[in-house]
Amino acid sequence: MGKFEPDTTAGSGILNLSRRTFLRGSGGLALGIFFAPLLRGGDALAAGGPFAPNAFVRIGSDGSVTILAKHVEMGQGSYTGLATLLAEELDADWSQVKVEGAPANAALYNNLAFGPMQGTGGSSAMANSYEQMRKAGASARAMLVAAAAEQWKVPVQEISVSKGVVSHAASGRKTGFGELAEAAARQPVPGEVKLKSPKDFTLIGQERLSRKDSADKTDGSAMFTQDFKLPGMLVAVVAYPPRFGGVPSSVDASKAKAVPGVVEVVEFKDTPHGRAGVAVLAKNTWAARQGRDALVVQWDESKAFKLGSDEIFARYREAAGKQGLIASKQGDIAAALAQPAKLIEADYEFPYLAHAAMEPMNCLVKLTPGQCDVWNGEQFQTVDQMAIAKYLGIPVEKVSLTQLYAGGSFGRRANPHSDYLLDAVAIARAAQAKGHEVPVKLVLTREDDTHAGYFRPAYLHRAVLALDSEGKLQGWQQRVVGQSILKGTAFEGALVKEGIDHTSVEGVSNLSYEVPNLQVELHTPEDIGVPVQWWRSVGHTHTAFAVETLIDQAATTAGKDPYEYRHGLLGKHPRHLGALELAAQRAGWNQPLMPGAEGEKRGRGIAVHESFGSFVAQVAEVTVKPDGSFKVDRVVCAVDCGLAINPDVIRAQMEGGIGYGLAAALHGAITLKDGVVEQSNFHDFQVLRINEMPAVEVHIVPSDNAPTGVGEPGVPPIAPAVANALHAAVGQRIYTLPFPPQVKV
Numbered sequence: 143m144g145k146f147e148p149d150t151t152a153g154s155g156i157l158n159l160s161r162r163t164f165l166r167g168s169g170g171l172a173l174g175i176f177f178a179p180l181l182r183g184g185d186a187l188a189a190g191g192p193f194a195p196n197a198f199v200r201i202g203s204d205g206s207v208t209i210l211a212k213h214v215e216m217g218q219g220s221y222t223g224l225a226t227l228l229a230e231e232l233d234a235d236w237s238q239v240k241v242e243g244a245p246a247n248a249a250l251y252n253n254l255a256f257g258p259m260q261g262t263g264g265s266s267a268m269a270n271s272y273e274q275m276r277k278a279g280a281s282a283r284a285m286l287v288a289a290a291a292e293q294w295k296v297p298v299q300e301i302s303v304s305k306g307v308v309s310h311a312a313s314g315r316k317t318g319f320g321e322l323a324e325a326a327a328r329q330p331v332p333g334e335v336k337l338k339s340p341k342d343f344t345l346i347g348q349e350r351l352s353r354k355d356s357a358d359k360t361d362g363s364a365m366f367t368q369d370f371k372l373p374g375m376l377v378a379v380v381a382y383p384p385r386f387g388g389v390p391s392s393v394d395a396s397k398a399k400a401v402p403g404v405v406e407v408v409e410f411k412d413t414p415h416g417r418a419g420v421a422v423l424a425k426n427t428w429a430a431r432q433g434r435d436a437l438v439v440q441w442d443e444s445k446a447f448k449l450g451s452d453e454i455f456a457r458y459r460e461a462a463g464k465q466g467l468i469a470s471k472q473g474d475i476a477a478a479l480a481q482p483a484k485l486i487e488a489d490y491e492f493p494y495l496a497h498a499a500m501e502p503m504n505c506l507v508k509l510t511p512g513q514c515d516v517w518n519g520e521q522f523q524t525v526d527q528m529a530i531a532k533y534l535g536i537p538v539e540k541v542s543l544t545q546l547y548a549g550g551s552f553g554r555r556a557n558p559h560s561d562y563l564l565d566a567v568a569i570a571r572a573a574q575a576k577g578h579e580v581p582v583k584l585v586l587t588r589e590d591d592t593h594a595g596y597f598r599p600a601y602l603h604r605a606v607l608a609l610d611s612e613g614k615l616q617g618w619q620q621r622v623v624g625q626s627i628l629k630g631t632a633f634e635g636a637l638v639k640e641g642i643d644h645t646s647v648e649g650v651s652n653l654s655y656e657v658p659n660l661q662v663e664l665h666t667p668e669d670i671g672v673p674v675q676w677w678r679s680v681g682h683t684h685t686a687f688a689v690e691t692l693i694d695q696a697a698t699t700a701g702k703d704p705y706e707y708r709h710g711l712l713g714k715h716p717r718h719l720g721a722l723e724l725a726a727q728r729a730g731w732n733q734p735l736m737p738g739a740e741g742e743k744r745g746r747g748i749a750v751h752e753s754f755g756s757f758v759a760q761v762a763e764v765t766v767k768p769d770g771s772f773k774v775d776r777v778v779c780a781v782d783c784g785l786a787i788n789p790d791v792i793r794a795q796m797e798g799g800i801g802y803g804l805a806a807a808l809h810g811a812i813t814l815k816d817g818v819v820e821q822s823n824f825h826d827f828q829v830l831r832i833n834e835m836p837a838v839e840v841h842i843v844p845s846d847n848a849p850t851g852v853g854e855p856g857v858p859p860i861a862p863a864v865a866n867a868l869h870a871a872v873g874q875r876i877y878t879l880p881f882p883p884q885v886k887v
């Protein structure tokens with residue numbers, strides 16, 4: 143797959159969709175917010191169609207407001223946030239607002255944070271859409287007001303809009319959006335619009351604004367990929383090779399075909415990401431799974447990856463003994479480490495991690511001559527369109543993606559190799575070759591999803607810190623060893639510079655703590671054949687743990703309070719300080735902890751970290767029992783994510799991030815033995831149980847800054863905050879995740 147360099151001229155690839163065709167096909171006036179000058183008069187309103195002043199909103203004759211979300215809703219609240227932004231400037235009635243997933247079209251639904259591509263990730267949805275969606279709403283409002291002014295023959299300045307009603311106070315006239323829709327469509331799209339001052343917001347920042355996906359998910363009408371069916375559809379379940387890089391050498395499908403409901407068995411092995419498999423197609427998922435389990439497959443593993451986790455980390459430790467590529471450097475680290483008053487040395491190990499989304503990977507594909515239609519919880523529209531088009535040899539605009547709800551992702555559905563989508567397309571094509579011209583839904587079981595990859599890479603960190611006689615930080619050297627998630631992808635050109643994968647060292651290469659001598663190095667082994675990709679909060683998942691436990695160890699080595707020590711090193715970072723101070727204050731940092739039961743020890747730890755433009759501090763409280771087992775009792779979280787669009791969603795995302803990060807800290811590890819993944823389901827890759835979830839308080843730092851992300855920034859601080867709390871309780875430092883089930887008392 144090539145880099146994202148789509149040609150915007152007529153007849154080109156991803157941006158080739160004719161704007162005039164899009165206008166006619168929408169049944170209303172529809173154009174990208176930046177394509178407004180292309181509109182000519184009133185030729186863009188189909189008879190009886192909705193008023194669609196831009197690509198993001200349609201207003202029906204019944205007054206309903208449909209907002210098209212360019213970002214997938216996978217539980218993070220993007221549908222609600224995007225709707226809030228647009229409805230705010232439109233002055234819509236929130237009860238009449240509904241949200242639909244936008245089609246795949248980078249020309250109209252480009253993620254402004256990513257460049258010329260449509261996709262969701264990096265906690266970018268609100269940040270990149272903040273002005274765009276507000277302008278879309280303001281443009282629609284202006285056209286409605288202009289239509290009313292024309293009808294009533296009054297100045298536009300005298301017209302007001304509130305909760306979907308357009309009014310003229312002097313004459314007492316008022317009307318709903320629906321009654322004005324046809325007339326508004328004939329108005330010119332304004333080139334410039336004035337946006338509201340934050341003091342005038344009625345929806346943005348509202349404490350309890352009902353989520354737009356809650357009702358559907360409560361009554362069961364929400365449509366996930368697993369729910370979606372097409373006439374004649376077959377379900378595919380795949381036997382993947384037990385080792386990465388294996389391919390089928392022989393297949394005995396006789397027993398599989400004898401399973402009632404099984405229709406066909408096909409092989410695929412020519413996908414661009416290199417994964418092969420044997421798919422059983424059946425009339426339902428259960429029959430497909432039973433058929434898959436009845437297959438007898440011999441695998442050619444001559445090129446398969448066969449190392450185990452122990453061997454991988456042995457190689458990583460060897461690499462850490464040598465200087466790596468320089469990711470960040472200031473001062474003279476060799477001089478700082480030569481004769482320190484105090485020296486801290488630590489090796490950290492972080493295992494592979496599965497994403498473990500509640501809805502495992504799945505995808506519905508319909509192939510017709512020269513066309514591919516996909517229904518999916520679609521997270522990476524442009525990447526997937528390009529990959530599928532290249533694989534099938536068809537124009538990109540002939541790949542249609544319909545965005546459904548996704549049951550979680552944590553990065554997995556935004557696969558830079560489009561792995562499971564290409565698997566589905568390959569299976570559908572193989573089925574057609576055997577005469578089955580039907581839609582195919584690929585369904586990965588939990589075991590398939592866990593075994594087949596992709597994972598958060600395993601990492602090893604080797605750190606050395608130098609302190610002077612007063613305990614001041616003088617030197618910081620950190621070597622990171624781990625696979626790149628970007629090499630070999632379309633993102634390599636932008637995010638891998640001079641061999642440095644930025645995502646491997648983010649969070650430490652840009653260290654916020656003031657230190658005169660810093661050197662961060664990276665080793666990226668290229669002979670490890672485990673498929674990897676980003677995982678929720680990406681590199682910050684491991685760098686934050688190392689940095690925040692190291693700075694805590696520096697504080698205690700210096701005989702300083704961990705909060706005060708951090709505070710003294712963050713003078714140039716006021717937003718870090720703001721989150722740190724609020725979390726410590728609300729947690730009662732300077733007050734003693736309530737004692738536990740007899741024989742129990744209690745501790746409190748703190749961590750602060752910036753990721754995706756947001757600043758999060760967390761204070762964790764733990765109780766350690768006499769046998770060394772422990773429980774996280776309470777977490778106080780402070781977040782500065784700029785202007786709070788939906789405070790309740792922000793709190794929910796912080797709570798969810800804490801639970802997700804805590805699951806990884808307590809339990810999460812994908813391990814390999816002789817190249818075979820040892821985990822399979824939630825019994826041995828455990829997510830957080832409800833009895834393990836601590837009491838969580840979330841406090842939002844008031845801010846007038848532009849909004850930033852909240853889907854990922856809650857994850858990085860929780861593991862180091864808990865590790866620091868355990869040290870405060872029993873004096874034990876933890877350098878390997880997940881935590882041991884029992885600590886030394």
